[in-house]
Amino acid sequence: MTEQAPKISSMMFDFHDQRDALFNELHTRPFPVIDSHTRISQLAVLNSGGDNERAANQLKEFQHICALCNRYSVNPPAQDASCYYQDFGGFEFRWERHTEFSTYTFLHKLESGVFQRTALSLLPDEWLSAIPGKVISGLHLEIEQMPELSPTVESQRVHFEGHRLLSCYANDKRAQIWTAYRIHSDNMGRFLVYNNGLNPCQLGRLVRRVLELETYRMVALLSFPLARQIAPNVREMDQQLATIIQQITDIESLDDERRLLGELTTLSAKIEQIISDTNYRFSATEAYYRLAMSRLEELREQEVCGLQTFSEFLGRRLTPAYRTCETVREDLDDLSSRIDRASELLRTRVNLTIEEQNQDLLQSMDRRSKLQLRMQQAVEGLSVAAISYYLVGLFKYVAESAKAMGIISNSSLVTGLFVPVAVGVVMLGLIRMKKSMKTVNKKLKGDR
Numbered sequence: 001m002t003e004q005a006p007k008i009s010s011m012m013f014d015f016h017d018q019r020d021a022l023f024n025e026l027h028t029r030p031f032p033v034i035d036s037h038t039r040i041s042q043l044a045v046l047n048s049g050g051d052n053e054r055a056a057n058q059l060k061e062f063q064h065i066c067a068l069c070n071r072y073s074v075n076p077p078a079q080d081a082s083c084y085y086q087d088f089g090g091f092e093f094r095w096e097r098h099t100e101f102s103t104y105t106f107l108h109k110l111e112s113g114v115f116q117r118t119a120l121s122l123l124p125d126e127w128l129s130a131i132p133g134k135v136i137s138g139l140h141l142e143i144e145q146m147p148e149l150s151p152t153v154e155s156q157r158v159h160f161e162g163h164r165l166l167s168c169y170a171n172d173k174r175a176q177i178w179t180a181y182r183i184h185s186d187n188m189g190r191f192l193v194y195n196n197g198l199n200p201c202q203l204g205r206l207v208r209r210v211l212e213l214e215t216y217r218m219v220a221l222l223s224f225p226l227a228r229q230i231a232p233n234v235r236e237m238d239q240q241l242a243t244i245i246q247q248i249t250d251i252e253s254l255d256d257e258r259r260l261l262g263e264l265t266t267l268s269a270k271i272e273q274i275i276s277d278t279n280y281r282f283s284a285t286e287a288y289y290r291l292a293m294s295r296l297e298e299l300r301e302q303e304v305c306g307l308q309t310f311s312e313f314l315g316r317r318l319t320p321a322y323r324t325c326e327t328v329r330e331d332l333d334d335l336s337s338r339i340d341r342a343s344e345l346l347r348t349r350v351n352l353t354i355e356e357q358n359q360d361l362l363q364s365m366d367r368r369s370k371l372q373l374r375m376q377q378a379v380e381g382l383s384v385a386a387i388s389y390y391l392v393g394l395f396k397y398v399a400e401s402a403k404a405m406g407i408i409s410n411s412s413l414v415t416g417l418f419v420p421v422a423v424g425v426v427m428l429g430l431i432r433m434k435k436s437m438k439t440v441n442k443k444l445k446g447d448r
Contacts (some may be wrong), residue, residue: 029083029096031204032107036195039112040141040207041119041188042105044215045133047097060132061102065095068127091122100284101136101219105211114142114159115190137218139189141207146176146196153307160190168309169302174198175206176304181313189214206299213295213310217318220288223281224321227328230274234331240267241335245342248349254357257350264346268339275332282329289322384426391422 016022034040047057062079069076069086077084077095084095091108106119118140120128153165156178163180170177178192191210195203244263251257292314301309395418399411408414 030085031201031208032092032094032105033200034107034143034204034207035109035200036143036145036203037111038107038109038143039117039119040105040107040143040211042103042137042139042141042211042215043131043135044101044103044137044218045131046101046136046219047133048100057132058097061097064127064130064132068093068123071124071127091119101215102133103211103215104131114144114192115140118186118188136222137189137215138187139191139211139214140186141191141193141210143193143195143203143207146194151176151178151194156192159192161185165307166310166313167304167307168299168311169304170299171198171202171206172300173302175203177210177299177310179310209295209298213292213299216288216292216295217314220285220292221318221321223278223285223325226278226281227325230278231324231328231331233274234328234335237267237271238331238335241338241342248342248346251349254350254353257346257353261343261346261350264339264343268336268343271332271336271339275336278329278332282325285322285325289318292318384423384430387426388419388422391426392419395422 047054047061062077065084066076068088072088074086074088077086082097084093086093090110091106094103094105094107096103096105106123108119108122110117110122120140153167156165156167157163160178160180160182161184163182163184165178165180167176167178169175174195174197176194176196178194179190182189184190191214193203193207193210198206240263244260244267247256247260251260296311296314299310301311303309392415396411396415399408399414399418402408402414403411
């Protein structure tokens with residue numbers, strides 16, 4: 001008999017506060033379970049603005065959904081909920097809040113002709129018109145069973161108001177999707193899916209991919225008008241930078257360097273302002289584009305003879321639009337880097353010029369110091385002569401007085417002999433005074 005491992009109670013563990021929320025994140029926003037003959041309508045509504053405006057819009061959105069729930073007597077969502085799924089009897093309502101937009105999805109299974117009675121037709125007009133926010137994407141999607149005879153372009157064009165059609169097989173030819181990628185007379189897009197063997201779960205996942213593809217590709221294109229708008233300004237600033245760089249080689253004075261450095265600083269400020277205003281939008285475009293491409297890959301498309309697939313059609317326009325946004329973003333970053341390099345080069349030139357001026361100033365000061373030293377030495381020599389002269393003059397009076405008193409016989413001889421003594425005493429005094437001043441300066445420097 002094998003021994004069983006002792007059971008350990010999970011209550012003894014100290015779990016992270018966010019552990020349950022992070023674990024259950026994989027189960028949020030599940031795909032719908034859908035059968036054939038289902039009509040689906042979806043609206044994607046932008047929640048733009050700052051934090052305060054976005055919070056106010058979210059509150060309005062919650063109150064608006066609660067009004068619909070009260071009208072049909074169903075339980076409303078929690079106020080802090082990010083998604084809500086509820087059966088309203090005649091239709092199913094699915095609401096999901098994302099970072100920049102919210103999606104309202106309605107499903108019903110009432111019998112009607114293709115695109116004759118959409119899911120939105122079951123909703124009150126006044127409630128639909130009062131949805132807070134701007135609708136960025138709106139489409140109708142209908143699911144039918146694959147007919148015995150394969151659908152032809154002529155038979156399907158009537159469902160899309162005569163527009164040119166696109167079509168592809170999906171999920172290993174177990175479904176066929178038709179669309180025109182046009183806004184129709186009801187201001188909505190249209191998708192028609194023929195089911196050829198998918199179970200309700202597989203069909204739900206396929207529908208979700210199609211809906212997300214349409215929403216993500218629309219939100220990804222939000223930065224395209226912005227990129228086209230600022231592209232001329234970027235080119236103009238690039239030319240300004242090229243002109244400034246050419247002028248760097250022709251600099252003649254420090255004033256020219258300061259003027260060019262000021263122009264570079266102004267240009268850099270403009271670039272940084274544009275980057276600050278557009279960085280979030282361009283980053284979001286990259287994220288949404290990658291999501292759209294991943295949803296496109298998950299369709300596992302196969303070509304319907306003679307018709308464009310979604311990959312071919314979207315690759316022709318969506319990808320170039322995304323590349324345009326990426327190019328403008330890269331141009332802004334490149335322009336900012338080039339301005340930094342040019343500014344650094346110019347600052348280096350300015351610093352070198354200032355250092356040369358400082359060196360010239362130091363050399364001039366050195367020459368002045370030497371000249372001043374020579375003048376000081378000359379003054380000292382004159383000072384020795386003058387002081388010695390006055391001392392000899394005073395001594396002469398003393399010698400003459402001594403002669404008159406009979407102490408000495410020749411005052412001129414004594415005065416002449418005193419001259420070198422006077423000069424020596426004065427010079428010795430000056431030397432001792434210099435030594436004393438040097439000692440005082442050393443002490444002052446030591447105190448500092």
